[in-house]
Amino acid sequence: MQIAILLYDRFTALDAVGPYDVLNNLPGGEVRFVSEQTGPVRNESGNLALVADATLEEVTSPDIVLVPGGPGEADQLTDGPLHEWLRSVDRTSSWTTSVCTGSLILAAAGLLTGRRATSHWLAVDQLRKWDVTPVRERVVVDGKYVTAAGVSSGIDMALTLAGKITGDRVAQSIQLKIEYDPQPPYAAGSADKAPGDIVAELRARSRFILQGPNA
Amino acid sequence: MQIAILLYDRFTALDAVGPYDVLNNLPGGEVRFVSEQTGPVRNESGNLALVADATLEEVTSPDIVLVPGGPGEADQLTDGPLHEWLRSVDRTSSWTTSVCTGSLILAAAGLLTGRRATSHWLAVDQLRKWDVTPVRERVVVDGKYVTAAGVSSGIDMALTLAGKITGDRVAQSIQLKIEYDPQPPYAAGSADKAPGDIVAELRARSRFILQGPNA
Numbered sequence: 227m228q229i230a231i232l233l234y235d236r237f238t239a240l241d242a243v244g245p246y247d248v249l250n251n252l253p254g255g256e257v258r259f260v261s262e263q264t265g266p267v268r269n270e271s272g273n274l275a276l277v278a279d280a281t282l283e284e285v286t287s288p289d290i291v292l293v294p295g296g297p298g299e300a301d302q303l304t305d306g307p308l309h310e311w312l313r314s315v316d317r318t319s320s321w322t323t324s325v326c327t328g329s330l331i332l333a334a335a336g337l338l339t340g341r342r343a344t345s346h347w348l349a350v351d352q353l354r355k356w357d358v359t360p361v362r363e364r365v366v367v368d369g370k371y372v373t374a375a376g377v378s379s380g381i382d383m384a385l386t387l388a389g390k391i392t393g394d395r396v397a398q399s400i401q402l403k404i405e406y407d408p409q410p411p412y413a414a415g416s417a418d419k420a421p422g423d424i425v426a427e428l429r430a431r432s433r434f435i436l437q438g439p440n441a
Numbered sequence: 442m443q444i445a446i447l448l449y450d451r452f453t454a455l456d457a458v459g460p461y462d463v464l465n466n467l468p469g470g471e472v473r474f475v476s477e478q479t480g481p482v483r484n485e486s487g488n489l490a491l492v493a494d495a496t497l498e499e500v501t502s503p504d505i506v507l508v509p510g511g512p513g514e515a516d517q518l519t520d521g522p523l524h525e526w527l528r529s530v531d532r533t534s535s536w537t538t539s540v541c542t543g544s545l546i547l548a549a550a551g552l553l554t555g556r557r558a559t560s561h562w563l564a565v566d567q568l569r570k571w572d573v574t575p576v577r578e579r580v581v582v583d584g585k586y587v588t589a590a591g592v593s594s595g596i597d598m599a600l601t602l603a604g605k606i607t608g609d610r611v612a613q614s615i616q617l618k619i620e621y622d623p624q625p626p627y628a629a630g631s632a633d634k635a636p637g638d639i640v641a642e643l644r645a646r647s648r649f650i651l652q653g654p655n656a
Contacts, residue, residue: 240462240619243489247455247592250486257488266481266492271465273472274458277481277490326620347620364624376620377462378596386626398629399639403650404455405541405562405591407630408623409579411601414613415622424614435618 227391229257230288230315232328233267233278234308236298236438240377241325242276245292248384251400252392260285262307270297270438282311287318290387294380295326295346297438302331309335321370321387325380327436329373333358341368346376347417348432378415381406442606444472445503445530447543448482448493449523451513451653455592456540457491460507463599466615467607475500477522485512485653497526502533505602509595510541510561512653517546524550536585536602540595542651544588548573556583561591562632563647593630596621 229249231242242259250257261267261278268275291312302308312335316322324332329345332338333356342359343366344350350360364375365383367390374383385406389397414420428435444464446457457474465472476482476493483490506527517523527550531537539547544560547553548571557574558581559565565575579590580598582605589598600621604612629635643650 238462239458243454243458246489247453250488257486259489271472273465273494274461274474275492275494277492279488279490364622365626375622376618378619378621378623381593382624382626389626394627395636395639398627398635399643401625401627401629402632402635402639402643403591404593405630406593406623406625407579407634408593408621408625409597410616410621410623411580411597411604412609412613412616414616415620417617419622420613420617421610424610424617428614428617 227252227254227256227290228285228288229255229290229292230260230285231257231292232294233259233261233276234298234302235268236270236296237267237294238296238326238377239269239274239276241294241296241328241380242292244378244380245325245384247404248381248388248400249290251403252388253396258285258288282307286315288315289319290321290323291315291319293324293328293331295324295328295377297436299327299330300437303334312337319370321372323372323383323387325374325383326376329353332371338371341371342366343368343371343373344375345373346436348428349436442467442469442471442505443500443503444470444505444507445475445500446472446507447509447523448474448476448491449513449517450483451485451511451516452482452509453511453541453592454484454489454491456509456511456543456595457507459593459595460540460599462619463596463603463615464505466618467603468611473500473503497522501530503530504534505536505538506530506534508539508543508546510539510543510592512651514542514545515652518549527552534585536587538587538598538602540589540598541591544568553586556586557581558583558586558588559590560588561651563643564651
């Protein structure tokens with residue numbers, strides 16, 4: 227079972243690595259980090275680089291495709307090699323998935339048209355641009371398309387997916403191995419729960435948060 | 442505020458990247474991935490590489506030091522350049538921290554002697570070897586030493602640390618930005634909660650899980 231995780235400039239690292247450390251534990255799972263070119267791909271801050279070990283051309287029929295989000299998504303909303311690759315691998319994938327604003331890239335590539343999907347809470351409404359129904363849930367499954375909300379939600383998405391692929395028992399075993407028994411020190415992880423003034427402040431900085439310092 | 446995240450061969454990626462995407466959002470935070478040599482450092486599976494942008498010699502006085510865990514910790518329990526660096530930066534650090542079996546490295550370097558600390562649930566008892574009191578909690582704070590349990594617990598640790606450094610408000614804002622409102626599909630993330638047969642199975646494979654395929 228080949229799992230392709232797409233990297234592009236200014237992606238968000240946890241979007242990719244949270245699901246990675248779940249899906250890489252699937253029995254028979256073989257993860258490849260893929261990008262237009264092999265070599266280091268920098269995140270939105272430039273102080274982290276993950277290495278792409280394969281080019282788009284080298285990964286032609288992954289079983290699972292995962293698109294992380296991040297400020298760089300803004301550069302990936304127009305047609306080009308990345309969209310072509312996504313449309314191509316989606317023809318044979320068992321699961322096409324995203325974390326955070328990665329769903330905007332899938333939507334822009336035309337893969338979510340008419341479907342339900344989610345994204346980072348500050349970005350989810352943008353899905354309407356591509357005739358996608360925005361859903362404010364942490365993990366949204368519509369057929370083989372599985373989308374997650376912001377950044378850290380990719381872990382929940384990947385465990386959900388692991389359960390669908392291998393059954394509850396293996397997924398639970400993975401959850402125990404990565405000791406995913408979350409105990410956040412605050413109840414501030416969603417716009418419904420966080421203090422109103424903090425929600426308002428992030429909304430006001432929405433463009434900066436979603437697209438980065440150069441937006 | 443400089444944050445040094447240590448990389449070594451066969452580390453576990455989420456141990457490093459979970460806290461990274463919290464601490465990198467601290468106002469004035471400047472993260473450096475540091476290792477004995479610059480360049481790609483591979484995780485325990487070999488199919489993921491994070492780039493170290495600085496050598497140990499280049500990072501001499503970080504405010505926060507973070508040591509991830511992973512099967513490669515078994516190679517980092519004897520004295521050498523890495524222990525020397527840890528002891529050196531610990532002299533001036535404000536916080537010395539670890540995720541998962543990273544605490545075994547801190548303990549072996551002599552930095553946790555007489556203190557309370559935690560680690561991955563399968564490894565926590567090993568801390569006794571170095572006169573450290575093992576504590577089965579998700580995040581343990583003992584003075585400036587902050588240790589986290591297995592893999593995913595680094596996110597909780599980093600948010601706890603963010604709160605201590607910058608106050609609750611900034612930490613809550615970071616939590617909302619990364620949408621950390623965990624909703625695991627199972628209640629299987631700790632040995633107390635997971636089905637007993639799964640706990641027993643992982644205990645039986647403990648050496649393999651902690652030290653990797655070559656153990």
